[in-house]
Amino acid sequence: MGAPNYLAAYPAEIQQQALALLESGKLAAHLARKYPERHAVQSDAALYDYVNALKQRYLRNAPPVSKVLYDSKIRVVQHALGTNTHVSRVQGGKLKAKNEIRIATVFREAPEAFLRMIAVHELAHLKEKNHDKAFYQLCLHMEPAYAQLEFDVRAWLMVREAAAQS
Template structure:
């Protein structure tokens, strides 16, 4: 039985369904049927605008974001698909905190729903730092169906790592 590292927290029955699709060579078809489009957000500037639009719509009172960019260094081996950071610097006699969101560059070629999910996830960290009930409730508020898209994103990551013969 093949371990599914991105799906380990899910029930065995769901993992078995994914394994069955892999064995039948139909996992890529499943994903293509559900997520067929490609988004137009291809530059850091466009990603910043996209992120700020979502922030303005759902989190007006959250702290400002200074930088949003696609990061080539974030990849599956580090299990980081996006990062939110706060960098503190002393300027004169004041402490300035700059907030950044970095999204893994692999999402330039992903379905728009996956990019949306990652951005919503990182924006939710502006209000809730931990992955707790309130965090996921906020994600679901900003993106109805968040949990299904997160699951499908994990299936997509599993598919990306399959040998091309199985994909």
């Protein structure tokens, strides 16, 4: 299979099971049953409101997010599902800092749980820059099913990739 291995970080046994389910067509059916509907967050303005609602609920003391948008330039193949950038600019005699979150456009078509997982991941970067234990604990605080959702997102990406190749 020429598609990127979105499950490369998982044990070989899990990867083999997922590939077997993918090739039999059962993986797509399973994900469709588990996550039957797309979300309604389609515009950048709606995405901004969605992410800020999560931030207000879980990360009130974190720095504000100035921009949240879907970005068609993010390539999922390059292992980026979203980005969190910290932009500093000098304006007059002051240093202005802004946080921007960009989410891959492919998530416009995703189930709401997948969008939430990506938003939680990017919001966690406001407090924890590295993917370490503290980062994942923060993700789990905001979304208790984070680990399962991350796996399911990767499986969903495999299904999409396989469908695009056929």
